[in-house]
Amino acid sequence: MKLVTINKEGKHVLGVKVEKCLIDLDEALKVSPNNQVHTNIMDVIAGGHKATTALENYIANLPTEENRTTYLKNEEEVEWGPCVTEPNKIICVGLNYRKHADETNSPYPEVPILFSKFNNALTGHKCEIAVPKVTQRLDYEVELGVVIGKEAKYVSKERALDYVFGYCTANDLSARDLQKRTNQWLLGKTCDDFSPIGPYLVTADEVGNPNNLQLKTFVNGEKRQDSNTSDMIFYVDEIVSYISQHMTLTPGDVILTGTPAGVIIGYPREKRVYLKPGDVITVEVEKLGTLTNRLIEEK
Template sequence: MRLVTFTDGMGARVGALDSSGAVRDITAVDSSLPRDMLGLIASGRMPAIGDAPVVPEARLLAPIPRTPKNVFCVGKNYHEHAKEFAGSGFDGGAKDVVPPFPVVFSKPHTSIIATGEPILGHLDPTGGLDYEGELGVVIGKGGRGIAKADSLKHVFGYTIINDVTARHLQKRHSQWVLGKGLDSFCPMGPAILTADEVPDPAKLTLTTWVNGEQRQHASVSDLIFDIPTLIEAISAGITLEPGDVIATGTPVGVGIGFSPPRFLASGDVVRIEVPGIGMLENRVA
Protein backbone atom coordinates (compact mmCIF):
# COMPACT_ATOMS: atom_id res chain seq x y z
CA MET A 1 0.00 0.00 0.00
CA ARG A 2 1.13 3.54 -0.74
CA LEU A 3 0.25 5.73 2.23
CA VAL A 4 0.23 9.52 2.02
CA THR A 5 -0.45 12.58 4.11
CA PHE A 6 -2.76 15.01 2.35
CA THR A 7 -4.93 18.06 2.88
CA ASP A 8 -8.07 19.21 1.12
CA GLY A 9 -9.09 22.20 3.23
CA MET A 10 -10.53 19.92 5.91
CA GLY A 11 -7.24 19.42 7.74
CA ALA A 12 -4.28 17.14 7.14
CA ARG A 13 -4.83 13.41 7.43
CA VAL A 14 -3.60 10.08 6.16
CA GLY A 15 -4.75 8.50 2.96
CA ALA A 16 -3.73 5.94 0.40
CA LEU A 17 -2.96 6.11 -3.30
CA ASP A 18 -4.96 3.69 -5.41
CA SER A 19 -3.71 2.05 -8.60
CA SER A 20 -4.68 5.12 -10.64
CA GLY A 21 -2.78 7.47 -8.33
CA ALA A 22 -5.91 8.98 -6.81
CA VAL A 23 -5.91 9.82 -3.10
CA ARG A 24 -8.43 7.90 -1.03
CA ASP A 25 -9.42 8.98 2.47
CA ILE A 26 -8.95 5.86 4.58
CA THR A 27 -10.09 7.66 7.74
CA ALA A 28 -13.52 8.22 6.19
CA VAL A 29 -14.34 4.50 6.39
CA ASP A 30 -12.61 3.84 9.72
CA SER A 31 -12.87 6.78 12.09
CA SER A 32 -10.80 4.92 14.70
CA LEU A 33 -7.66 5.23 12.57
CA PRO A 34 -5.17 7.87 13.65
CA ARG A 35 -5.40 10.86 11.32
CA ASP A 36 -1.66 11.54 11.25
CA MET A 37 1.09 9.33 9.83
CA LEU A 38 3.14 9.13 13.03
CA GLY A 39 0.06 8.01 14.94
CA LEU A 40 -0.75 5.41 12.29
CA ILE A 41 2.80 4.03 12.30
CA ALA A 42 2.91 3.88 16.09
CA SER A 43 -0.49 2.12 16.22
CA GLY A 44 0.84 -0.88 14.32
CA ARG A 45 -2.38 -1.00 12.31
CA MET A 46 -2.42 -1.55 8.57
CA PRO A 47 -5.49 0.05 6.98
CA ALA A 48 -7.21 -1.13 3.83
CA ILE A 49 -8.38 1.09 1.00
CA GLY A 50 -11.66 -0.82 0.64
CA ASP A 51 -14.46 1.64 -0.11
CA ALA A 52 -12.48 4.70 0.95
CA PRO A 53 -13.72 7.69 -1.08
CA VAL A 54 -11.55 9.51 -3.60
CA VAL A 55 -10.56 13.03 -2.53
CA PRO A 56 -10.59 15.03 -5.78
CA GLU A 57 -9.05 18.20 -4.32
CA ALA A 58 -6.33 16.45 -2.32
CA ARG A 59 -2.91 18.09 -2.11
CA LEU A 60 -0.06 15.86 -1.03
CA LEU A 61 2.08 16.86 1.93
CA ALA A 62 5.32 15.15 2.90
CA PRO A 63 4.37 11.66 4.14
CA ILE A 64 5.86 12.56 7.54
CA PRO A 65 5.83 16.36 7.71
CA ARG A 66 7.67 16.34 11.03
CA THR A 67 9.78 13.33 11.94
CA PRO A 68 10.31 12.39 15.61
CA LYS A 69 13.97 13.36 15.31
CA ASN A 70 16.12 14.85 12.58
CA VAL A 71 16.16 12.78 9.40
CA PHE A 72 19.15 10.41 9.60
CA CYS A 73 21.24 10.58 6.42
CA VAL A 74 24.12 8.45 5.21
CA GLY A 75 26.98 9.87 3.18
CA LYS A 76 29.18 8.15 0.61
CA ASN A 77 27.19 4.92 0.62
CA TYR A 78 27.49 3.88 -3.05
CA HIS A 79 30.95 2.85 -4.29
CA GLU A 80 30.93 4.96 -7.47
CA HIS A 81 29.54 8.03 -5.69
CA ALA A 82 32.18 7.69 -2.96
CA LYS A 83 34.84 7.85 -5.70
CA GLU A 84 32.99 10.72 -7.39
CA PHE A 85 32.84 12.70 -4.15
CA ALA A 86 36.47 12.01 -3.30
CA GLY A 87 37.56 13.36 -6.66
CA SER A 88 35.32 16.42 -6.59
CA GLY A 89 37.38 18.54 -4.20
CA PHE A 90 34.39 18.90 -1.87
CA ASP A 91 35.25 16.00 0.45
CA GLY A 92 37.26 18.10 2.91
CA GLY A 93 40.40 15.98 2.65
CA ALA A 94 38.85 12.73 3.90
CA LYS A 95 41.45 9.95 3.92
CA ASP A 96 39.16 7.09 2.93
CA VAL A 97 37.49 7.07 -0.49
CA VAL A 98 35.19 4.29 0.73
CA PRO A 99 34.42 4.78 4.43
CA PRO A 100 35.13 1.86 6.77
CA PHE A 101 31.96 2.63 8.76
CA PRO A 102 28.69 4.39 7.87
CA VAL A 103 28.98 8.18 7.66
CA VAL A 104 25.84 9.45 9.41
CA PHE A 105 24.61 13.04 9.65
CA SER A 106 21.16 14.60 9.94
CA LYS A 107 18.75 17.11 8.43
CA PRO A 108 16.31 19.02 10.70
CA HIS A 109 12.57 18.55 10.24
CA THR A 110 12.31 22.14 9.00
CA SER A 111 14.08 21.00 5.82
CA ILE A 112 11.23 18.60 4.92
CA ILE A 113 8.94 19.57 2.04
CA ALA A 114 6.46 17.67 -0.14
CA THR A 115 6.57 16.74 -3.78
CA GLY A 116 5.60 19.78 -5.82
CA GLU A 117 6.87 22.28 -3.28
CA PRO A 118 9.75 24.61 -4.21
CA ILE A 119 13.36 24.12 -3.18
CA LEU A 120 14.44 27.50 -1.82
CA GLY A 121 17.66 27.83 -3.76
CA HIS A 122 18.24 31.41 -2.63
CA LEU A 123 19.00 30.12 0.88
CA ASP A 124 22.32 28.93 -0.56
CA PRO A 125 24.21 32.21 -1.14
CA THR A 126 27.23 30.40 -2.60
CA GLY A 127 25.67 29.09 -5.83
CA GLY A 128 26.56 25.44 -5.21
CA LEU A 129 23.10 23.84 -5.12
CA ASP A 130 23.13 20.09 -5.80
CA TYR A 131 20.69 17.16 -5.81
CA GLU A 132 20.99 13.66 -4.32
CA GLY A 133 18.27 11.12 -5.02
CA GLU A 134 17.96 8.57 -2.20
CA LEU A 135 15.80 5.77 -0.88
CA GLY A 136 14.34 6.59 2.53
CA VAL A 137 13.62 3.92 5.15
CA VAL A 138 10.73 4.61 7.55
CA ILE A 139 10.99 2.96 10.96
CA GLY A 140 7.92 1.19 12.32
CA LYS A 141 8.63 -0.67 15.54
CA GLY A 142 11.22 1.33 17.46
CA GLY A 143 14.08 0.13 19.56
CA ARG A 144 17.72 0.38 20.57
CA GLY A 145 20.40 -2.20 19.86
CA ILE A 146 18.57 -3.68 16.88
CA ALA A 147 20.50 -6.57 15.35
CA LYS A 148 20.92 -6.82 11.58
CA ALA A 149 19.04 -10.10 11.55
CA ASP A 150 15.99 -8.40 13.05
CA SER A 151 16.28 -5.00 11.40
CA LEU A 152 13.77 -5.37 8.57
CA LYS A 153 11.12 -6.30 11.14
CA HIS A 154 11.48 -2.70 12.36
CA VAL A 155 10.81 -1.15 8.93
CA PHE A 156 7.36 0.29 8.29
CA GLY A 157 8.02 1.22 4.69
CA TYR A 158 10.04 3.13 2.13
CA THR A 159 9.90 6.60 0.62
CA ILE A 160 12.03 8.88 -1.59
CA ILE A 161 14.34 11.63 -0.34
CA ASN A 162 16.18 14.38 -2.21
CA ASP A 163 19.20 15.20 -0.04
CA VAL A 164 19.56 18.72 -1.45
CA THR A 165 23.00 20.13 -0.67
CA ALA A 166 24.74 23.50 -0.73
CA ARG A 167 28.15 22.15 -1.71
CA HIS A 168 30.26 25.16 -0.81
CA LEU A 169 28.65 25.39 2.62
CA GLN A 170 29.16 21.65 3.08
CA LYS A 171 32.86 22.04 2.33
CA ARG A 172 33.28 25.29 4.28
CA HIS A 173 31.85 23.98 7.55
CA SER A 174 33.26 20.41 7.37
CA GLN A 175 30.30 19.11 9.37
CA TRP A 176 27.42 18.78 6.93
CA VAL A 177 24.36 20.13 8.79
CA LEU A 178 24.64 23.68 7.47
CA GLY A 179 25.24 22.52 3.91
CA LYS A 180 22.41 20.02 3.90
CA GLY A 181 19.91 21.14 6.54
CA LEU A 182 18.61 24.43 5.13
CA ASP A 183 14.86 24.95 4.94
CA SER A 184 13.32 23.00 2.02
CA PHE A 185 16.47 20.91 1.51
CA CYS A 186 14.76 17.59 2.26
CA PRO A 187 11.99 16.92 -0.27
CA MET A 188 10.24 13.70 0.75
CA GLY A 189 7.51 11.60 -0.82
CA PRO A 190 5.24 11.27 -2.57
CA ALA A 191 4.21 8.26 -0.49
CA ILE A 192 5.37 5.55 1.88
CA LEU A 193 5.33 2.13 0.26
CA THR A 194 4.60 -0.27 3.11
CA ALA A 195 7.20 -2.93 3.85
CA ASP A 196 4.83 -5.82 3.10
CA GLU A 197 5.03 -4.73 -0.55
CA VAL A 198 8.86 -4.91 -0.55
CA PRO A 199 10.11 -8.41 0.29
CA ASP A 200 13.68 -7.42 -0.64
CA PRO A 201 14.50 -3.68 -0.63
CA ALA A 202 17.84 -4.41 -2.32
CA LYS A 203 15.89 -5.09 -5.53
CA LEU A 204 14.54 -1.53 -5.66
CA THR A 205 16.02 0.90 -8.18
CA LEU A 206 16.35 4.68 -8.08
CA THR A 207 16.56 7.12 -10.99
CA THR A 208 17.06 10.91 -10.94
CA TRP A 209 16.38 13.36 -13.75
CA VAL A 210 17.21 17.09 -13.94
CA ASN A 211 15.07 18.93 -16.50
CA GLY A 212 14.29 15.59 -18.11
CA GLU A 213 17.94 14.50 -18.40
CA GLN A 214 18.76 11.28 -16.56
CA ARG A 215 21.58 11.90 -14.10
CA GLN A 216 21.43 8.95 -11.69
CA HIS A 217 20.35 5.33 -11.95
CA ALA A 218 21.26 2.58 -9.50
CA SER A 219 20.05 -0.49 -7.71
CA VAL A 220 19.76 -0.37 -3.93
CA SER A 221 21.80 -3.59 -3.97
CA ASP A 222 24.81 -1.37 -4.78
CA LEU A 223 24.83 0.20 -1.29
CA ILE A 224 28.15 -0.11 0.53
CA PHE A 225 26.32 -0.48 3.86
CA ASP A 226 22.95 -2.13 3.34
CA ILE A 227 19.75 -1.21 5.17
CA PRO A 228 20.14 -3.81 7.96
CA THR A 229 23.69 -2.58 8.62
CA LEU A 230 22.50 1.04 8.80
CA ILE A 231 19.70 0.23 11.23
CA GLU A 232 22.07 -1.75 13.44
CA ALA A 233 24.70 1.00 13.42
CA ILE A 234 22.31 3.87 14.17
CA SER A 235 20.28 2.02 16.79
CA ALA A 236 23.37 0.78 18.65
CA GLY A 237 23.20 3.77 20.96
CA ILE A 238 20.29 5.88 19.64
CA THR A 239 16.73 4.74 20.20
CA LEU A 240 14.86 4.63 16.91
CA GLU A 241 11.22 5.66 17.18
CA PRO A 242 8.19 4.96 14.98
CA GLY A 243 8.35 7.37 12.07
CA ASP A 244 12.09 8.01 12.15
CA VAL A 245 13.50 8.20 8.62
CA ILE A 246 16.88 7.04 7.33
CA ALA A 247 18.05 8.36 3.95
CA THR A 248 20.36 5.62 2.71
CA GLY A 249 22.75 7.57 0.46
CA THR A 250 22.94 8.69 -3.15
CA PRO A 251 24.43 6.96 -6.21
CA VAL A 252 26.88 8.39 -8.72
CA GLY A 253 25.73 11.23 -10.97
CA VAL A 254 25.37 14.25 -8.69
CA GLY A 255 26.19 17.73 -9.95
CA ILE A 256 29.69 17.90 -8.47
CA GLY A 257 30.61 14.74 -10.35
CA PHE A 258 30.71 16.64 -13.63
CA SER A 259 33.62 18.75 -14.85
CA PRO A 260 32.82 21.54 -14.42
CA PRO A 261 30.15 20.89 -11.75
CA ARG A 262 26.55 21.18 -12.93
CA PHE A 263 24.85 22.96 -10.08
CA LEU A 264 21.11 23.58 -9.94
CA ALA A 265 19.72 26.95 -10.97
CA SER A 266 16.38 28.70 -10.51
CA GLY A 267 13.71 26.96 -12.55
CA ASP A 268 15.45 23.58 -12.69
CA VAL A 269 13.23 20.57 -11.97
CA VAL A 270 14.54 17.51 -10.12
CA ARG A 271 12.51 14.31 -10.48
CA ILE A 272 13.37 11.12 -8.61
CA GLU A 273 11.61 7.80 -9.16
CA VAL A 274 11.60 4.54 -7.25
CA PRO A 275 9.17 2.14 -8.98
CA GLY A 276 6.42 1.19 -6.58
CA ILE A 277 6.80 4.34 -4.49
CA GLY A 278 6.26 6.88 -7.26
CA MET A 279 7.92 10.12 -8.29
CA LEU A 280 9.22 12.97 -6.14
CA GLU A 281 9.43 16.17 -8.17
CA ASN A 282 10.50 19.64 -7.06
CA ARG A 283 11.41 22.85 -8.85
CA VAL A 284 14.16 25.17 -7.67
CA ALA A 285 12.61 28.54 -6.76
Protein backbone atom coordinates in the same frame (compact mmCIF):
# COMPACT_ATOMS: atom_id res chain seq x y z
CA MET B 1 -0.20 -0.08 1.02
CA LYS B 2 0.78 3.37 -0.24
CA LEU B 3 0.11 6.12 2.29
CA VAL B 4 0.19 9.82 1.48
CA THR B 5 -0.12 13.20 3.14
CA ILE B 6 -2.58 15.70 1.68
CA ASN B 7 -2.33 19.35 2.66
CA LYS B 8 -5.87 20.59 3.08
CA GLU B 9 -7.19 23.71 4.75
CA GLY B 10 -4.01 24.23 6.71
CA LYS B 11 -3.73 20.71 8.08
CA HIS B 12 -2.19 17.37 7.12
CA VAL B 13 -4.75 14.77 6.07
CA LEU B 14 -3.98 11.07 5.67
CA GLY B 15 -4.60 9.58 2.25
CA VAL B 16 -4.27 6.14 0.70
CA LYS B 17 -3.49 5.44 -2.94
CA VAL B 18 -5.95 3.13 -4.69
CA GLU B 19 -5.46 2.43 -8.40
CA LYS B 20 -5.18 5.89 -10.02
CA CYS B 21 -6.83 7.85 -7.21
CA LEU B 22 -6.28 8.84 -3.59
CA ILE B 23 -8.72 8.26 -0.77
CA ASP B 24 -9.00 11.30 1.46
CA LEU B 25 -9.54 9.64 4.86
CA ASP B 26 -10.92 12.82 6.36
CA GLU B 27 -13.75 12.86 3.79
CA ALA B 28 -14.22 9.09 3.73
CA LEU B 29 -14.89 8.97 7.46
CA LYS B 30 -17.68 11.51 7.04
CA VAL B 31 -19.36 9.04 4.66
CA SER B 32 -18.52 5.90 6.62
CA PRO B 33 -17.47 6.58 10.24
CA ASN B 34 -15.07 4.17 11.94
CA ASN B 35 -13.31 4.91 15.22
CA GLN B 36 -10.71 2.18 14.63
CA VAL B 37 -9.09 4.03 11.74
CA HIS B 38 -6.28 6.52 12.33
CA THR B 39 -6.35 9.75 10.35
CA ASN B 40 -2.77 10.84 11.05
CA ILE B 41 0.21 9.24 9.31
CA MET B 42 2.29 9.31 12.50
CA ASP B 43 -0.42 7.38 14.37
CA VAL B 44 -0.57 4.79 11.59
CA ILE B 45 3.19 4.31 11.73
CA ALA B 46 3.16 3.97 15.51
CA GLY B 47 0.18 1.59 15.31
CA GLY B 48 2.07 -0.78 13.04
CA HIS B 49 0.42 -3.90 11.66
CA LYS B 50 -2.75 -3.43 13.66
CA ALA B 51 -3.25 0.08 12.31
CA THR B 52 -2.52 -0.80 8.69
CA THR B 53 -4.79 -3.87 8.84
CA ALA B 54 -7.65 -1.74 10.20
CA LEU B 55 -7.06 0.76 7.43
CA GLU B 56 -6.98 -1.93 4.73
CA ASN B 57 -10.22 -3.47 6.01
CA TYR B 58 -11.89 -0.08 6.17
CA ILE B 59 -10.96 0.79 2.59
CA ALA B 60 -12.10 -2.63 1.33
CA ASN B 61 -15.56 -2.00 2.79
CA LEU B 62 -16.08 1.60 1.69
CA PRO B 63 -19.23 2.26 -0.38
CA THR B 64 -18.55 1.45 -4.02
CA GLU B 65 -20.85 4.04 -5.57
CA GLU B 66 -22.62 6.37 -3.13
CA ASN B 67 -20.64 9.52 -2.25
CA ARG B 68 -17.41 8.17 -3.73
CA THR B 69 -16.70 11.50 -5.39
CA THR B 70 -16.48 13.20 -2.01
CA TYR B 71 -13.49 11.19 -0.85
CA LEU B 72 -11.81 10.03 -4.08
CA LYS B 73 -9.23 12.58 -5.22
CA ASN B 74 -7.26 12.86 -8.43
CA GLU B 75 -3.52 12.95 -7.74
CA GLU B 76 -3.20 15.98 -9.99
CA GLU B 77 -5.65 17.97 -7.89
CA VAL B 78 -4.28 17.56 -4.37
CA GLU B 79 -1.64 19.57 -2.57
CA TRP B 80 0.97 17.12 -1.32
CA GLY B 81 2.74 17.11 2.01
CA PRO B 82 5.79 15.10 3.13
CA CYS B 83 4.79 11.45 3.42
CA VAL B 84 6.13 11.45 7.01
CA THR B 85 5.15 14.67 8.72
CA GLU B 86 6.77 14.72 12.17
CA PRO B 87 9.73 12.38 12.47
CA ASN B 88 11.57 12.54 15.76
CA LYS B 89 14.83 12.18 13.85
CA ILE B 90 16.04 12.45 10.26
CA ILE B 91 19.32 10.55 10.04
CA CYS B 92 21.37 10.55 6.86
CA VAL B 93 24.17 8.29 5.65
CA GLY B 94 26.99 9.84 3.64
CA LEU B 95 29.16 8.26 0.95
CA ASN B 96 27.21 5.00 0.99
CA TYR B 97 27.47 4.04 -2.69
CA ARG B 98 30.67 2.65 -4.12
CA LYS B 99 30.48 4.47 -7.46
CA HIS B 100 29.58 7.74 -5.75
CA ALA B 101 32.63 7.43 -3.49
CA ASP B 102 34.67 6.67 -6.60
CA GLU B 103 33.43 9.73 -8.50
CA THR B 104 34.32 12.02 -5.59
CA ASN B 105 37.70 10.33 -5.05
CA SER B 106 36.72 9.37 -1.53
CA PRO B 107 37.77 6.17 0.27
CA TYR B 108 35.00 3.73 1.17
CA PRO B 109 33.98 4.36 4.78
CA GLU B 110 34.67 1.60 7.29
CA VAL B 111 31.50 2.45 9.25
CA PRO B 112 28.43 4.44 8.19
CA ILE B 113 28.99 8.21 8.08
CA LEU B 114 26.01 9.75 9.87
CA PHE B 115 24.66 13.29 9.88
CA SER B 116 21.24 14.79 10.53
CA LYS B 117 18.55 16.93 9.00
CA PHE B 118 15.72 18.64 10.83
CA ASN B 119 11.98 18.88 10.23
CA ASN B 120 12.31 22.31 8.60
CA ALA B 121 13.84 20.45 5.65
CA LEU B 122 10.71 18.38 5.03
CA THR B 123 8.46 19.11 2.07
CA GLY B 124 6.36 17.13 -0.36
CA HIS B 125 5.81 16.12 -3.96
CA LYS B 126 5.23 19.02 -6.39
CA CYS B 127 6.03 21.60 -3.73
CA GLU B 128 8.19 24.51 -4.88
CA ILE B 129 11.57 24.88 -3.19
CA ALA B 130 13.28 28.24 -2.85
CA VAL B 131 17.00 28.23 -3.60
CA PRO B 132 18.69 29.86 -0.58
CA LYS B 133 20.50 33.12 -1.33
CA VAL B 134 23.52 31.83 0.61
CA THR B 135 24.42 29.07 -1.87
CA GLN B 136 25.71 29.01 -5.41
CA ARG B 137 26.23 25.25 -5.54
CA LEU B 138 22.95 23.43 -5.04
CA ASP B 139 23.03 19.71 -5.87
CA TYR B 140 20.49 16.86 -6.01
CA GLU B 141 20.73 13.41 -4.39
CA VAL B 142 18.15 10.69 -5.00
CA GLU B 143 17.94 8.43 -1.95
CA LEU B 144 16.03 5.51 -0.53
CA GLY B 145 14.23 6.65 2.60
CA VAL B 146 13.64 4.16 5.41
CA VAL B 147 10.88 4.79 7.96
CA ILE B 148 11.13 3.10 11.34
CA GLY B 149 7.99 1.41 12.67
CA LYS B 150 9.00 0.13 16.13
CA GLU B 151 11.28 1.33 18.87
CA ALA B 152 14.71 -0.08 18.16
CA LYS B 153 17.73 -0.24 20.46
CA TYR B 154 20.69 -2.63 20.12
CA VAL B 155 19.00 -4.41 17.22
CA SER B 156 20.92 -7.13 15.40
CA LYS B 157 21.42 -6.95 11.64
CA GLU B 158 19.44 -10.18 11.29
CA ARG B 159 16.35 -8.59 12.93
CA ALA B 160 16.77 -5.00 11.74
CA LEU B 161 14.27 -5.07 8.85
CA ASP B 162 11.56 -6.20 11.29
CA TYR B 163 11.70 -2.66 12.70
CA VAL B 164 11.07 -0.96 9.35
CA PHE B 165 7.53 0.31 8.70
CA GLY B 166 8.11 1.27 5.09
CA TYR B 167 10.11 3.13 2.48
CA CYS B 168 9.89 6.32 0.45
CA THR B 169 11.63 8.23 -2.30
CA ALA B 170 13.76 11.14 -1.08
CA ASN B 171 15.91 13.95 -2.45
CA ASP B 172 18.75 14.96 -0.14
CA LEU B 173 19.27 18.44 -1.56
CA SER B 174 22.76 19.68 -0.73
CA ALA B 175 24.36 23.12 -0.85
CA ARG B 176 27.90 21.98 -1.59
CA ASP B 177 29.58 25.32 -0.80
CA LEU B 178 27.95 25.36 2.64
CA GLN B 179 28.55 21.63 3.15
CA LYS B 180 32.27 21.99 2.46
CA ARG B 181 32.71 25.14 4.55
CA THR B 182 33.54 23.04 7.63
CA ASN B 183 34.12 19.39 8.46
CA GLN B 184 30.49 19.16 9.63
CA TRP B 185 28.03 18.76 6.73
CA LEU B 186 24.92 19.97 8.56
CA LEU B 187 24.81 23.54 7.24
CA GLY B 188 24.66 22.48 3.61
CA LYS B 189 22.11 19.76 4.22
CA THR B 190 19.28 21.19 6.29
CA CYS B 191 18.21 24.46 4.73
CA ASP B 192 14.45 24.92 4.44
CA ASP B 193 12.76 22.30 2.22
CA PHE B 194 16.02 20.48 1.55
CA SER B 195 14.44 17.07 2.19
CA PRO B 196 11.40 16.43 -0.01
CA ILE B 197 10.04 12.93 0.62
CA GLY B 198 7.19 11.07 -1.05
CA PRO B 199 4.85 11.08 -2.76
CA TYR B 200 4.12 7.73 -1.07
CA LEU B 201 5.15 5.97 2.11
CA VAL B 202 5.04 2.36 0.93
CA THR B 203 4.70 -0.33 3.58
CA ALA B 204 7.59 -2.79 3.78
CA ASP B 205 5.49 -5.77 2.71
CA GLU B 206 4.97 -4.19 -0.73
CA VAL B 207 8.65 -3.45 -1.25
CA GLY B 208 10.40 -6.70 -0.43
CA ASN B 209 14.19 -6.48 -0.65
CA PRO B 210 15.26 -2.83 -0.22
CA ASN B 211 18.78 -3.66 -1.34
CA ASN B 212 17.80 -4.20 -4.98
CA LEU B 213 15.86 -1.12 -6.12
CA GLN B 214 16.56 1.13 -9.10
CA LEU B 215 17.10 4.85 -8.41
CA LYS B 216 17.04 7.67 -10.97
CA THR B 217 17.27 11.45 -11.09
CA PHE B 218 16.17 13.76 -13.89
CA VAL B 219 16.89 17.48 -14.14
CA ASN B 220 14.64 19.26 -16.63
CA GLY B 221 14.01 15.86 -18.21
CA GLU B 222 17.69 14.92 -18.54
CA LYS B 223 18.72 11.73 -16.74
CA ARG B 224 21.51 12.41 -14.25
CA GLN B 225 21.51 9.42 -11.89
CA ASP B 226 20.69 5.80 -12.73
CA SER B 227 21.79 3.17 -10.25
CA ASN B 228 20.62 0.47 -7.86
CA THR B 229 20.61 0.16 -4.08
CA SER B 230 22.71 -2.98 -4.54
CA ASP B 231 25.67 -0.59 -4.95
CA MET B 232 25.33 0.54 -1.32
CA ILE B 233 28.34 -0.05 0.89
CA PHE B 234 26.14 -0.57 3.95
CA TYR B 235 22.75 -2.17 3.29
CA VAL B 236 19.54 -1.17 5.03
CA ASP B 237 19.74 -3.89 7.69
CA GLU B 238 23.32 -2.89 8.54
CA ILE B 239 22.40 0.80 8.74
CA VAL B 240 19.39 0.29 11.02
CA SER B 241 21.35 -2.04 13.27
CA TYR B 242 24.35 0.29 13.43
CA ILE B 243 22.31 3.38 14.31
CA SER B 244 20.37 1.45 16.96
CA GLN B 245 23.62 0.63 18.76
CA HIS B 246 24.12 4.34 19.44
CA MET B 247 20.63 5.80 19.84
CA THR B 248 17.06 4.64 20.23
CA LEU B 249 15.13 4.70 16.96
CA THR B 250 11.44 5.49 17.38
CA PRO B 251 8.37 5.05 15.11
CA GLY B 252 8.41 7.63 12.35
CA ASP B 253 12.17 8.21 12.36
CA VAL B 254 13.44 8.66 8.80
CA ILE B 255 16.79 7.32 7.59
CA LEU B 256 18.15 8.55 4.25
CA THR B 257 20.55 5.89 3.03
CA GLY B 258 22.87 7.80 0.70
CA THR B 259 22.99 8.68 -2.96
CA PRO B 260 24.50 6.89 -5.98
CA ALA B 261 26.85 8.25 -8.61
CA GLY B 262 25.83 11.06 -10.93
CA VAL B 263 25.62 14.07 -8.63
CA ILE B 264 26.91 17.42 -9.87
CA ILE B 265 29.85 17.49 -7.48
CA GLY B 266 31.05 14.24 -9.06
CA TYR B 267 31.50 15.91 -12.46
CA PRO B 268 34.83 17.42 -13.55
CA ARG B 269 34.97 21.01 -12.28
CA GLU B 270 34.58 22.53 -15.73
CA LYS B 271 31.34 20.58 -16.28
CA ARG B 272 29.61 21.37 -12.99
CA VAL B 273 26.43 23.34 -13.62
CA TYR B 274 24.62 23.61 -10.31
CA LEU B 275 20.87 23.80 -9.84
CA LYS B 276 19.13 27.16 -10.20
CA PRO B 277 15.64 28.66 -9.96
CA GLY B 278 13.41 27.30 -12.71
CA ASP B 279 14.96 23.82 -12.69
CA VAL B 280 12.66 20.85 -12.20
CA ILE B 281 14.15 17.88 -10.35
CA THR B 282 12.52 14.46 -10.46
CA VAL B 283 13.82 11.58 -8.37
CA GLU B 284 12.39 8.09 -8.36
CA VAL B 285 12.97 4.81 -6.58
CA GLU B 286 11.59 1.55 -7.92
CA LYS B 287 8.27 0.56 -6.27
CA LEU B 288 8.17 3.81 -4.29
CA GLY B 289 7.07 6.42 -6.79
CA THR B 290 8.32 9.57 -8.47
CA LEU B 291 8.98 12.78 -6.54
CA THR B 292 9.14 16.08 -8.44
CA ASN B 293 9.98 19.58 -7.22
CA ARG B 294 10.49 22.87 -9.01
CA LEU B 295 13.10 25.34 -7.77
CA ILE B 296 12.19 29.01 -7.40
CA GLU B 297 14.07 32.14 -6.41
CA GLU B 298 14.08 32.94 -2.72
CA LYS B 299 12.20 36.15 -1.92
